[in-house]
Amino acid sequence: MLQFSKFVAVRAALAILTLVLVSFIVFTLMEMVPGDCAERYVAFKNSQGSVITPEDIQIERVRLGLDQPYIQRWGSWIFNAFQGEFGDSCILRVNIAQLLGQKFWLSLGLCLSALLLAYAIAIPVGILAATSKNAVLNNSLRLVSYLGLALPNFLLALMIMLFSTVMFGNSLTGLFSKEFRDAAWSYDRFMDFLGHAWLPIFILGWSATAFAIQTVRALMSDEIGKLYVTAAAARGVSGRRLLMRYPARHALSPIINSLGFDLNRIFNELPIVALILTLTEAGSLLIEALARSNDQQLAGAIIFMLTASIVGINFITDVILALTDPRIRRSIVG
Amino acid sequence: MTRLLDVENLTLQFDTDEGRITAVDDVSFTLEAGEVMGLVGESGSGKSVTAKSIMKLNPSNAVYSDQTKITLHLDDGPVEIMGLQTSKELQVVRGGAISMIFQEPMASFAPAITIGDQMVEQLMIHTDMNAKRSKEVSIEMLDRVGISDAGTRFKQYAFELSGGMRQRAMIAMALSTKPKLLIADEPTTALDVTIQAQVIDLMKDLVKDFGMGIVFITHDLGVIAQTADKVAVMYLGRLIEQGAVRDVIRNPSHPYTKGLIAALPSLDDLDTPLTPIPGDIPSPLERPAGCVFNTRCSVNMGEICHAKVPQFSAVTQGHNVACHLFNGEGAK
Incomplete structure (x- = not known):
């Protein structure tokens, strides 16, 4: 302790x-x-x-x-x-914390949800792919995940928008319906938000999932072949207990380790998706501030908050890692 | 002596992308309770695969022939190992009546689970002890194999122990369920020579105390000479010579066994050059016809060695060799 x-x-x-x-x-x-x-x-x-x-x-x-x-x-x-105060925007002349506040948390929420979605799918599917000898299952999973990696997010977003516009006459854009856009948070507004947010989460999660499945599968295959798994089987450990307690548990460390990196990747993809779905989130504000209005105060604030999120995630994953893996605990303190 | 293990006509092939590869070809041997058998051969000779067959531990692409019969004789009757199917049925040969220790103690402990947790897990699977009792028994076992401060070691991870200590812990874990048969797959190969001697002494002690049989896999005839009662020599999946350890080492009969012994370095005369067996063990994909050793044999007698698989014939009582030199047609 x-x-x-x-x-x-x-x-x-x-x-x-x-x-x-x-x-x-x-x-x-x-x-x-x-x-x-x-x-x-x-x-x-x-x-x-x-x-x-x-x-x-x-x-x-x-x-x-x-x-x-x-x-x-x-x-x-x-x-x-460090106190969450970034002064005023150079151009807009409003307090950055106020300008960004909600948008930043919405963006972070979208990215974290996409990350959660990705791993909620990738961990069971990846383990299944690594342990199954079924060639059809393995090849179709491979195909789907290559599709996920190869198909750009913005193309997927456009396809879905086109489809829903033609089919339902609703382009599914934005994060809120018109009546809720500037309303205060309420139950109805939250439900309205969820009704809109699933699409960007799905699109952001799509390629992240494909990527994560590949990672989980490779790590699991690697661990399953190790001697300690054979040794555990030789001691009579079998079935799900063998799989979960030995290879899966040990493959978890590198997966947790890569969460910070994955979050960063998802955030990088957010602005493009946001542009197409006309979301107002922090990523598009960043592009606006950097490329168009040259608003250094605003850009700096966004970059700092983004970095702080990634450093924060890395800190959290490190603590989880230390809880699950004794080798990590040892590595830092010595 | 009571019979512990019968292995009859063990033939095992692996289904691979390149086709079926024969890893073990018609291997038969027996083991009595309290007896130590050395299984000797180069890497790739099939000795580990043979040993793992006794626990049905080979990967799922392993195909056993219909003639294969492995019988484990326990107090409450014989167990046909090939007939065991479910993981529940297999528990008796996996960590119950049979335990296995591996070449690399570091790699055979799960790195992120304490040694104690892995020991307790095995005891809880195979006995009706509760967690508390399992812990006590585990610590006793660690103490028994000469690990100092066993209570602390119990809570540690494999990476926190030294090499010799890890192998001792591995032995303690393997023996905690009081198995009748211990399979030791090169248990000392990865250790320093001095530690090696300690571990071998420990194993000899424990065999005496527990009265179990051991299948000791190694490529080191020196270790076998010290440890085993009898020895079986394997080459490319076939047994080629077996007998009491003194007979085989004093009077090696198969050209391969002779070669193995000649290849041992001698400390008495440091100037004699080593005499290795020429050539390499062939790929299992290109098994020679006839005697499997004919590609490297120094006394290759031509056609008969290439055409006919030699059967076992007795050199002396209990010492058998599969070589045409000793078979009817080729014998001198």
Whole structure:
């Protein structure tokens, strides 16, 4: 138990250190974008017809604290970021936490649901594929999962939309029906959300599932061939107990290990799917902020929150791993 | 002496993509209670497959011939092992009346399950002990095989023990259910020479105490000379010579057995070059016709060795060899 608490403490410290380092990189990248928030706002104002002088820019800089030294600004940015406060967007002039809040959690929820869906299917199917000698079953599973890997998500999304538009006259886009879009959370709104959310979750989960089945199958086949499984069978352990307690249990560690990576991959695919299904989620805001409006404050906030989610997931998976695998417990603390 | 095990006409083929491969061809031997039999041969000679057949532990693509008959004689009557089908029926030969220890103790313990949990699991499957009693018996067994601080070791994982300690733990686990027959598949090959001697001594002690039979698989004739009562030599899936260990080692009759003994390094005269058996064991896909050893045999007598499978004939009482040199037609 002491060993375990020590492991968790070390891991948590490493996670926070990682986040601080990442924040430094993110902040530096934000700084390297030509111009700063003040100039950008002023340029925006100019395009709206106002006439603004260099003095106004200077005043705006002081107001935003942009005249402070670089390290000091990073320090206060990271200090606020850890409290969930990211200041105002350069262009939109609204509080980023408010702007992002719900959208970010919705995005994270979509990605986590897709991940959950993927593994809920992949673990039993992968184990079945690894243990079954049935050639027809194995080959059809292989075909389906290659299809899943080869078929781009956006194509699948388009196909489903086209199909449902032609069949039901409803394109299934968005995350909420019109009447609920700006309503407060309620039971009805939540049900409406679920009615819309299954499609992006399914589409995001589709290729993730195919990928996860391949992973689970390969890991299981690998473990089943190991001597300790034969040795357990030689001791009289058999059937489901043999399968679950020996190869499946030991194949689990690398699977848990890959969850953080999978989440990242799903998040990367979210913006394209969101674009097609016209979802307003954090991924599309990120593209908007990075590519179009050059809103460094907003982009930085999204990247930081995304990184924090991945670091957080990795921390959680590490703790689960340490609970299930004694070798991992040993590896960090020594 | 009471008969413990009869293996009769064991023939085993594997169904593979390249066709059926014969791994064991018409092997018969017997074992008495309390007797240690060495099963000797190079890698690929089929000795492990033969041993695993006794537990029906070969992979599912293994096909046993109809003539194969393996009988285990227990106090409450004989068990026909080939007739065992369900995992429940098979438990008697898997960890119940027969236990097996493997070459690599590290790899034969599940890495993420404590040694104690694996021992308790086996006891709970095969006996009616409860978890508490199983734990006590397991710790006693660990102590019995010379593991110090057995209570702590019980809670540890295989990777936390040294090589010799792991093999001791493996032996403790194998013997905890008091099997009548122990199959030891190269149990000392992966160990240091000094540890090897300790483990062999331990096994000899335990055989005496428990009165069980052992099938000891090895490629090391030196180990066999110290441990076994009798020895069976295998080559490419066939038994080619068997008899009391002294007879076979003092008076090896098959050219292959002679070659194995000649290939042993001698510490008395360090200048004599080693004399290996020329050539390699053929692929099981290209089994030679006639005597399986004819491709490497130094006294190959030509046609008869290529055409006819040699049958066993007696060299002396209880010492048999399958070679045309000793058969009627080819005998000198």
